[in-house]
Amino acid sequence: MEESPFPYQGPLEPGEVRGRDDLVADLVRRIAAHKVTALLGPRRYGKTSVLHRVAAELTEVHTIFVDLYEVTSMADVAVRFDEALAATTGRLGSLTRRYAVQVSLNLGALRVALSGPARSRPDPALVLHGLLDVIVKTAASSATLLVVDEFSSVARVEGVAGAMRTAFQHHYRDLGLIFAGSHPSMMRTLFTSRPQPFYGQADLVDIAPLSAAAVEEIVDRGFATTGRHSGRLAGLLVDFAAGHPQRTMQLADACWSHTQPGGSGDDAWPAGLAQVRRESSDGMERLFSGHNLSERRVLRSVAVSGSVHGHEAELLGLGKSPATSSRDSLRDAGELILHNGSLRIVDPVLADWIRQRFPL
Template sequence: MASTGRGLQGTPFRFEGPVSPELLIDRQAELAALARRAGDRVGVRLAAPRRFGKTSLLVAHAAQLRETGWRTAHVDLGRVSDLTDVARRLASAYGALDVSWLRAHLGGLLARLGLSIGPTGASITFGPRPILPDAEAAELVLHRLLDLPVMLHEREGTPTLVVFDEFQDLLVAREDLDGLLRSRIQYHGDAAAYVYAGSEPSMMRELFDRRERPLFGQADPLALGPLPPDAVVTDLSERFAGEGLDPGEALGELAAFAGGHPQRVMLLSYLLAEQLEAGRPGTPETAERVIDAAVERAQPAHEALWSQLRRSEKVVLAGVADGLPPSSPALAQEHQLGRNTLHEAAERLIDQGHLTRGKTGVRVIDPLLREWLRRR
C-alpha cells in the first residue's frame, strides 16, 4: 500500500493527523474485520492508544464503504464538555449525509446552538457557542439527527456508517448520553452500522462492559495493536525509494526503536528523510541523531505529562521504562512505597493509555516517552 503521496500531502511520512488510506501501513486484517461487521450491521468498539492510527484506520474503512455506495459520517467527540458540544459535533458530521434535510428540518434549532448552514448548502458552519446553554435545543437536535440514517435508508435504500470517535468523552458531557444514543439507534436495523472508537480503556470498559450501562454487550471489541515490523520496513523502504533516498541501516534501527507505534515511526521517518536530504548517510549514527531530535521535539509534551502524575505513577512509569516490573520488590523498596500502591498506579497508567500489558509484561506505549524517561 506504499505511495509517496507527493501530490496529496507533500510528504510520504505524514505524522500529524490522520493519514489518507493510500498511506496506511498494513491493517488489512482490521479493515476486513470492520467491513464484515458493517455488512452484518454489527457494532464495533475500537480501542487504541492516542496517536496509534485509530482515526486513520476508520477513515480508510469509511472510504472502502463509500466505494460500495454507503454514506458515512465521522463524529469527533474528543473533549466535548456538555450536551451543546455533542449536538454541535453531531450536526457537523451528519450535515455531510444530507445538508438539505438539515436546512429544512433543523435550521432554527441549529441557529440556537450557534450553527448555520453555508450559503451554498454544502456544509455546517460553526459560530460562537451560545452564552447560555440551550439544553432543550441540543437534545431535540440529537434525537432528530440520530434517526437521519433511518430516513435516508427508507428514502433511498442506502446504508450509513457512523463512526463515533473518542466515544468515551460522551460521559464527560452527560452521564446518561449513552442511554439516549441507544434509545434511538437500537431500532436502526439495516439502515446503519456503528463504530465506537476510544483511547481510554477504562472509560470504554465503563460504557460497554458494565451490565448497568445501556450499551452493555452492544458492540464487538476490536483491538488495534502495534504495526508489524516487517510491514513497516517494507512499506517505508518503498517510500524512501520514491523520494530518491537511501535510508540504509538507519531505517531498520528506527523501526525497531519505534516498536510498531504508527505515529512515532512516521515522525522518525520524516526526520530521517531530513537528515538524508542534508547529505548524511543512512547509518546507525544517523538513526541516533534522529532519535535525539525526536526526543527533543516531544519533550514539552512529556514534561507536561510528568507534572500531572502522582508520585507513585512517576515511580512506576520510570521503572517500567528502565525494564522493571511495575510492582517489583526492588522498586517498592527503593522508593519506600507499598507494592499494592505501585500496582494501583500501574493500573491507572494502563487505563490512561501510557502503559500496556502484553505477553512480555508491562511496557511504555510511546517509545519517545520511554527514551525521555531513560535519559532523565
C-alpha cells in the same frame, strides 16, 4: 521543499494507511454484517486513519463522521453531530437536509443558536434527539455508516450514551455503526458493563502496534520513492518505537530529513533521534510532572524494568499497594500496556525521556 513521505500529525489519507489491511478487512466485514463495532487502542495508534480507510473501502455506503474529542456537555455533543451532518454532501447531504427540515432543524446553525440570548436558545438534548432521528431516517433511505470517533468522551456527559442507544437500538440493521476511543477502560465500561442490549452486543476490536514487517514496508517505500535508501533504519525504529505508529513516523521523518538524496537513512539515526528528543523534551517533562508521585515511580520503574514489583521499584520506594493501584490507573488511561507479560509505556518517546532523565 521536498514533501516528507512520513506525515506524523493527524489522521492519514485513506490511501496512505499501510500495514492495516487485515484490520481494515475485518472491520469492513463486521460493518457489512451489521455488527455494532468498537475500535479500541491507545492514543496515536492510527484509529482515525483506519476509520477513514474503512469508510473509503465501503464505496456503496455513505459515511457520517462524528468526532466527540473532549466533549464536556450535551450542547457540545449536539454541536458535533450538527456539524457532522452539515458537512455531508451529495446524495447523503440532500437526504440529511430533507429529514432535518422535517424536524425543524437548520443543519450547521446550532453553534450560533446556542450562543444567542438564553430565551431563544434551543434545548441541546432535544436538538440531539432530532439529529439522531435525522441519522436514522437517512439510513433507512440509503446505506449509511455512522462513525463515532473519540466516543469515550461521552462517558463524562450524562444522557448521551443513553440517547444514542434509544435512537439506534432498533435501527442498527439499517445503520452501520462503528465507535472508536482511546481511553481503554472507559471504552470497555461503556460497552460491557451495561445491562441493556445494544452497547453490550458490540464487537470490541483492538488496534495493535504496527508489525515489524509493516514498519519495514513503510520505511523502505518512503525512502525509495524519494531517491534514498533506508538501510537498517526500519530495524532501529522497531527496536526503539515497538510499532507505535505515530512515533515511528515522526522518527522516520526526522531521519529522512537528515538524509540527502542517494544517502542512507540509518546513517541519520543519531541525528533523527536527537531531533525528536529535543522537540519533545518539554512536552515529556510536562506530561511526566502532571502525574502524582506514585504514578511517576511506576512510570520510572516500568521504563527501566517493565515491571512495578522488582528491584527497580524497591529502589524507587514504590510500595506494593500503590504500585498496583497506580499501574492500574495508568493502564486504564491507556498510558501503560501489557505486552507479552511485561508492562510497557505506550509512548516510546516518554519511556526514552524517563530513561535519559533518570539514569539508574
